Amino acid sequence: MDLNAKAERSLITTYRKPIWNRFIGGIKDYQLIEPNDRIAVCISGGKDSILLAKCMQHLQKYSDFPFSVEFLSMDPGYRPENRALLQKNCDLLQIPVHIFETDIFNIVADEKQSPCYLCARMRRGYLYKNAQALHCNKIALGHHFDDVIETILMSLLYGAEMRTMMPKLHSQNFPGMELIRPLYLVHEEDIIRWKHYNGLEFLQCACRLTEREHMNPGSAGKRAKVKALIRELKKDNQQIDKNIFRSVHQVNLETLIGWRCGDDQHSFLDNYNRKENNEGGSHMSIKTIKADHAPGAVGPYSHAVLAGNTLYTSGQIGLIPESGAMAEGITAQTKQVLQNLQAVLKAADMTTDDVVKTTVFLTDLKNFETVNQLYGAVFTKKPARSCVEVAALPKGALVEIELIAAK
Template identity: 50%
Template sequence: MSGIAGSDCSVITPVGDRLPLEQIEKNIITIYRKPIWSKFTKALKQFKMVNPGDKVAVAISGGKDSLLLAKLFQELKKHSDHSFELEFISMDPGFHPSNRKLLEDHCDYLGIPVKIFDKQLFDVVDEIANDYPCYLCARMRRGALYAYAESLGCNKVALGHHFDDVIETIMMNILCSGKYQTMMPKLKAKNFDNMELIRPLCEIREDDIKLFASESGLSPMDCGCAVAAKKTSSKRREVKELIKTLGASFKDVEKSIYMSAQNIYLDAVVGWRNGKEHYSFLDRYDD
């Protein structure tokens, strides 16, 4: 999971000795206050992600994004006046033993009391998926996370999708599916009453997360997926490169893609959907 699904299934090479845990926690709200901490708290407030009385299950994959998310929530709990509870959960969908150990090691070092549950999904996905195993796996993993979070009494699941995940998803939907659809900052879970999914890293750039991980001396895995590792190409990787290329010609193109989902002019849209209902501009053309 870069949240749930990552784009690169390699393991990041260790950069150096780990910083002391106390220093890592201090850096989050000092050195990384502007690029990470402030954007995290802004998203929580702007999209009303956490309320008093909530019990949030922070989903940890072992990657850089979800480990940072866990530490951010720990710092929020430490410094916030809001009364909310936290659970840290991780699903082992069939990791190689070395990746499982890497996950456990990082959580132990970072003081994250993670609860790991086994759900052998990789074998299932490998058997039935064709061109888009990540999509199928993400859906199955999300359902398993909801069920486990519900069993712990949680009403929200927090995933580690960041800003770059959001804009890549927008572009993939346009280029590959012929539709405009973003990755929502929060949404109600299907088939699980009173459960919500939240994405508190949605305004944080991936490069800043990478910098935090490397300067902290951490070497987390990206997704550890044996299924995706077999694929020689990735549309998400291609889109990531396309956005990077566009950035050379269009100023702030990443920000423009991100903000486009918040500035849709319905008077200039040919058609749109609301649930299963489809609407056309002709429906109100003569009004």
């Protein structure tokens, strides 16, 4: 068995539980890959990105749905020996990589305040641009579990805010592009073990700033210091890293002094002095929900309203969000209605599993069977439902569905 075959096979044998299962778990938990995605897997030459490339190659062979991958690498000004090692490893592991060149290292070399931040922003911009040239709609980066928890602490200790490295993001400057992090649940120590098991050697970073830090340990960057802090804390509690990770999945807003969402700033004082209403009940928070990937409202209403923990949606018809046109035929309209409702649920941080009641409106009950089959494939938990025949629906729609969901 050659080295490439051994390295790939070890992912589903020796390292199935710590690497492969967590890789698949992250993709499913955070819905990172969808049918017909074209993903640019970004390769820096380090252990993380090469492992990601091998995982994506293997997944593509056995995926339940079709998607395609391209392998993209940027040379930001590597030394010749580092560029050669990157190419050697890609050849050795049969990764057909596209390499393009930039001058980023020279540009950020004299940056005093935040060279790593500037470098990362510039690299990402170049990666998005070149991924688009390959007709990709997503870029995949090799950030792993340890990167995530280190970022949480760095933001807290150095940035004076609580934030994390997200498993996926919409690009702000490249419309239609997304960034995904499929190794989000994979621990760095397991990546290192996989590397040693297969006798592989990768670039450590190849960044000139990092090379200076290795020669002068006293100048170690903030991430290295936070990594050392976590390592020290784990001597007393082996769950420290997992607890940090879980903390951002279980944020209790009732115990925070302030928080923001987009441009909206909130304080615990906003609701602190609100008294019980005249009937003796406590005040219920009400929030308007706007979904970016559902068609815009065609009247004075919102996509949904979240009252306490209960979501009430407006009815959705088969309008295509991108064009505003009506899908043609009952099958296409029903599929679009269900997609629109799922977009609204997602905007409210809910899923179809949270739906407790739906109401279906049809202009012709002869279409019931078609709608019922498509509906059943989405609402697998079988929420309560009503179905009503109506004389007409807005814009000549054949079907409209509204729902109630609760957490």
